[in-house]
Structures are given as structure tokens and as C-alpha cells.
Amino acid sequence: MESVVKGFGMNRKFVRKMALAAAGFALAAGGLAGTAYAQRDPAYEAARESGKVGEKMDGYLGIVTASTPELQRMVNDINIKRRAVYAQKAQTANATLEEYALTAGCIAIARTKPGEKYQAPDGSWQTRTSAPPQRDSRCPA
Amino acid sequence: MQGSATAPKRAIRSLPLVMAGLVTLAGCISVEAPDKPIVIELNINIRQEVIYRLAEDAGNTIEENAEIF
Numbered sequence: 247m248e249s250v251v252k253g254f255g256m257n258r259k260f261v262r263k264m265a266l267a268a269a270g271f272a273l274a275a276g277g278l279a280g281t282a283y284a285q286r287d288p289a290y291e292a293a294r295e296s297g298k299v300g301e302k303m304d305g306y307l308g309i310v311t312a313s314t315p316e317l318q319r320m321v322n323d324i325n326i327k328r329r330a331v332y333a334q335k336a337q338t339a340n341a342t343l344e345e346y347a348l349t350a351g352c353i354a355i356a357r358t359k360p361g362e363k364y365q366a367p368d369g370s371w372q373t374r375t376s377a378p379p380q381r382d383s384r385c386p387a
Numbered sequence: 388m389q390g391s392a393t394a395p396k397r398a399i400r401s402l403p404l405v406m407a408g409l410v411t412l413a414g415c416i417s418v419e420a421p422d423k424p425i426v427i428e429l430n431i432n433i434r435q436e437v438i439y440r441l442a443e444d445a446g447n448t449i450e451e452n453a454e455i456f
Contacts, residue, residue: 249412286454335448345433349441353449354456356407384435386442 289320300363300371301354303382305347310363310371352385359363 280360287293293299299321302308306325309317328350329343336346355364358374366372449456 275397324455327452331448331452331455335444339441339444341437345437346441346445348433349438350449352438353442353446357449357456360444384438386439 287320290324293317293320294362297361297373298365300365301351301358303348303351303355303367304344304366305349305351306352308365308371346382348382349386352381355379355381356385 261264290299291306293342298309298311298317299307300310306328307321309321329347332347332350336369339346356379358364358379360374360376363371364379367382372380
């Protein structure tokens with residue numbers, strides 16, 4: 247009888263240890279996922295650096311040079327995700343999807359790095375230099 | 388005597404059913420999905436003050452979703 251109780255005690259301790267280990271692992275995995283979440287896909291980063299894709303005025307990504315099915319798929323995928331984010335945030339901010347997307351476009355163009363492409367107010371693709379980009383007159387400073 | 392009493396009752400009882408049926412039918416006739424997408428160009432109407440109000444929020448959104456920006 248005693249041994250059974252002791253056995254239970256051992257089991258409880260073991261279960262608690264396992265639970266702690268599992269919680270720790272979950273936290274570590276969450277942390278790893280968090281860092282991975284904030285980075286661009288290497289293919290996307292490469293397409294930006296090489297000027298194959300650029301930031302459009304409307305807040306979405308555009309294809310600058312010759313389109314390939316692979317590139318189109320990547321751009322579509324990113325734009326669908328952007329649209330979902332804009333829609334959610336616009337609702338919270340009591341704005342329309344277009345208003346929010348245009349604002350994000352202003353900021354995304356302002357944050358392009360030299361060498362990356364962006365769309366100027368006349369609709370043409372421009373390469374970002376160290377100088378400020380040509381933006382819509384309504385864009386915030 | 389009994390038959391004449393049940394007939395109106397039955398009619399009254401079935402009245403909501405008939406009305407529900409009519410409402411459903413009316414709904415079927417009047418509600419029609421548009422066959423063409425409705426496109427409204429809002430870009431021109433977006434004002435600078437709206438963009439200024441949203442700027443900080445949009446900047447944070449870009450940072451929070453850095454993998455797609």
C-alpha cells in the first residue's frame with residue numbers, strides 16, 4: 247500500500263517536471279518562431295535587392311521587370327497577406343482599406359533602401375538613391 | 388358541429404406557415420447578386436489629413452509584419 251502511494255508521489259513529481267520542461271520548450275520554440283516571423287523570405291529579399299520587384303504607391307508590391315510565374319506567385323502571395331493586414335488594421339483605425347494601404351505605401355516607399363525600386367507619383371519605376379524618394383504630395387514627412 | 392369548428396382553427400394554425408412561405412418566396416425574388424464586380428475608385432478622395440492620422444499606425448504595422456514588407 248505504502249509503495250503504491252510512494253509510486254504515485256514519484257509519478258506526480260515526474261509529471262510536474264515534464265510539464266515544466268514542456269512549458270520551457272514551448273517558450274523556446276515561440277521565441278524562435280518570433281524571430282523567424284520578422285524576417286523576409288530570402289527569395290523576396292533577393293528580388294527586392296535586384297530590382298525585380300518594387301514598392302507601389304498603393305501600398306502593394308509590384309513587378310518591375312519581366313514577370314515569371316514564380317515571381318508573380320511570390321508577389322501575389324505577399325500582396326494577399328498585406329491586404330489582409332491592411333483590412334484588419336484599417337477597421338481598428340476606423341479608416342478604409344484604400345486609405346490605410348495608401349498610407350502604408352507612403353511609408354514603405356520612404357523606407358526603401360538605395361538600389362531598391364519604387365513607384366513615383368507619375369507611375370514610373372524609380373531606383374532609390376540616398377536622396378529622399380519622389381512621393382505623393384499627400385504622404386507624411 | 389365538430390367539423391365546422393376544426394376547419395377555421397386549422398386555417399388559422401396554417402396561416403403563419405403560409406406567410407413564412409410567402410416571405411421566403413418574396414426574398415428569393417428580390418435578392419439578386421450583382422453579376423459584375425462593383426469597382427469604386429477611392430484613391431482620389433483620400434485626403435492628406437487621413438494619411439497623417441494613419442501614418443504612425445501604418446509604420447508600426449510595417450514593423451510588426453516585416454516579413455511581408
